[in-house]
Amino acid sequence: MSSIKVSIYQLLFYVSFIIIVGSKYLRETVFVNAYPLLSELIKVLIIIACIFLLLKYILEPHTKKFIIFSIVILTIGVVVSYNSDSFFILMPVVALILNMSNIDITKVIKVWLIEIIALMIFLAICYRLNIVGEVINSAIRSDGKIRYALGYKYSTFSSNYFFHVTIFYLYLRKHMIKYVEIITLFLINLYLYALTDTRAVFYYSTAAIVICLLLKMFKIKTYSIILNKYSMLFSAIIAGVLSWSYRYRLPFFDQLDLILTGRLRLGSAAFNNFHITFFGQKIRWIYEQNMFSELIYNYVDSSYLNILFGFGIIILLLILVGYYIIGEKKLSRDTYYTMMIVFLSLHSTFDPQLIDIVYNPAILFLGYVIYNEDEIKNLNKIY
Incomplete structure (x- = not known):
């Protein structure tokens, strides 16, 4: 019975996480321009995900320390969301952070990677088939170079997504990464840079890839x-x-x-x-x-x-x-x-992108702040 409870808690979390990430991703594509009702559907989906997270929190047992911590963080989140009119930006992140009990952050990042890569491939196919096109306001550099948006609202989005894909892929694979994977990551970053001319993230991605290559070659730990x-x-x-x-x-x-x-x-x-x-x-x-x-x-x-x-x-x-x-x-x-x-x-x-869960799942590391070392070690063995 206890293992069933754990799986239910984790299922509620991961379903909510996938819904939130997928909804926020769609919000950054031109699909919302073509289908205005999609914006309202995205809001509904995020609310449903937050309800699932609330249900997980209510069903799970918590210590007094964690309940007090949750009340403080949730109160701050609600007040800030109200003052800044940013419920759909801030509250999903707060809800996910407060539900990191019994959740392994590395598995969360794996789920994020799979979902974002799948969504990027899906959008790339739609763009290639002209199901979605370029935005009217595609950016143009002073030298006349066109920065293609590739189905996103802005030309910087695709490169920023893949920068985060690169960082988290390297984080998960560590020294086990193959040279062909390193080369593939670089070539995709280079391809997106050629189309979008998003320079900073290309430099960051390249630097991270080079560092990873050196760590692997010289077995630095x-x-x-x-x-x-x-x-x-x-x-x-x-x-x-x-x-x-x-x-x-x-x-x-x-x-x-x-x-x-x-x-x-x-x-x-x-x-x-x-x-x-x-x-x-x-x-x-x-x-x-x-x-x-x-x-x-x-x-x-x-x-x-x-x-x-x-x-x-x-x-x-x-x-x-x-x-x-x-x-x-x-x-x-x-x-x-x-x-x-x-x-x-x-x-x-x-x-x-620091606080935006669709780009940065590492913001959920903050969900471990309240736990001591033994509690973090046993997060998946609580029940």
């Missing part, structure tokens, strides 16, 4: 507790300091902003235009610049700054402190965890 604990914090500080300092318009910052395609300027403008709150605020992000509109593009790409302005300083601190705590635990004492957390931290410095 060291890890860094310092990087595990402080990568997120250092990256957040760098993002904040660089964006804040841009206001002084020194030649160095102007040149750096040019390299970062305006990210410092937009981050600096956010410091001028928005307050820093404890529990978030509703911000109307302008994602596109239209010559016929008075609205000015204002989206902040940095995950840390985006969370700071949109969700408030409490959420940002919870994430940074959470990853610090995870960095002290044994589950992070792994060469490939260090690699993963470093590249996720660097990527989050100027890209906005």
Whole structure:
């Protein structure tokens, strides 16, 4: 009977996880432009998934410590979601984090990999067969190079998805990865770079692949507790300091902003235009610049700054402190965890996917913050 209970709890979690990831993925494709009702269906599916997670939480036994922890986190999540009008962004992540008891994070990442790869292949086939096409606002570089969206709403999405696929694939495969797998990952990243011209994630992916290759060739199995604990914090500080300092318009910052395609300027403008709150605020992000509109593009790409302005300083601190705590635990004492957390931290410095579960299943590591070493070790043996 106990094994049946465990399977039911895990089934509720994984069904919810798959629904949330799949729904959020579809939301980023041009399918929602072609079928407007799909947006409403996606919201319904996310609500259903959250209900499943609530059911799992109610059915499972919990310690008093965990219940108090859950109440605090859930209250903060609800308040921030209300203030920032971001229920469908924040609450699914909160619900998943609070349901990580009896769940193995490596299995979650495997499920995510399978689902995202399958969805990317499905969209690629639809794009190839002209079932979906290019968005009207496909980006064009100043040199005239077209950045193809490939069935997504924006040209950067496909490369960002595959960057995360690369990082998590390397994390799971570790030293067991074959050279043909490494070459395949690089070639796909190169192909997407050629079509989308999304430079930063291509450089990150290539660097991660090269590091993985060196780790395999020289059988390196060291890890860094310092990087595990402080990568997120250092990256957040760098993002904040660089964006804040841009206001002084020194030649160095102007040149750096040019390299970062305006990210410092937009981050600096956010410091001028928005307050820093404890529990978030509703911000109307302008994602596109239209010559016929008075609205000015204002989206902040940095995950840390985006969370700071949109969700408030409490959420940002919870994430940074959470990853610090995870960095002290044994589950992070792994060469490939260090690699993963470093590249996720660097990527989050100027890209906005850190808290988005459809890109970053590693946000669910935060679900282990409340557990001690023995509890983490026995997560799948509780019942």
